[in-house]
Amino acid sequence: MITSExxxxxxxxxxxxxxQIEIVVTPRPSKHPFVRGLYLNGxxxxxxxxxxxxxxxxxxxxxxxxNTGFKNNKRFKKPVISTTASVRGIWSPFKTQPHKI
Known part of the structure; x- marks a missing residue:
């Protein structure tokens, strides 16, 4: 078997x-090999x-x-605020032109 090699x-x-890593090999008869990591954070x-x-x-x-064991699906609750002004300036409904059909 490749795994036994x-x-x-x-x-x-x-x-x-x-x-720094504890390695334990346990037999799993009639099952596929499995690699498992247990981290200090539980x-x-x-x-x-x-x-x-x-x-x-x-x-x-x-x-x-x-790997550290932490999940990477952290959500950011604050909106992103830019420190530079937009190239187009501030949007206003009075500056837009009506669409021509």
Whole structure:
């Protein structure tokens, strides 16, 4: 299996290079491989390693390692205010011309 090749050849050097990460391998009989990251802020991120090559699994593990665990869907509640005036000036209904049909 491709995943077992990754575990045998590349996981141990990755764990030695990144001592700040705890790596746990658990067997999942009759299921696809799964990479899961648990972050200190309580969040969890998991990515399936189904049908991935060892290089793609390395990218997935690096993505989870480099991620912070926070979600990026933050909304801004304040309107955007420009510091420069518009090139066209302030809009006024009296300055517009009626459309010709």
């Amino acid at each position: 990754y575990l045998k050849t590349r996981l141990i050097p990755f764990a030695e290079k990144n001592p 969040r969890e991120k998991g990515i399936s390693a189904r049908n991935k090559t060892p290089e793609e699994i390395v990218e997935t593990v690096n993505l989870i390692r480099d």
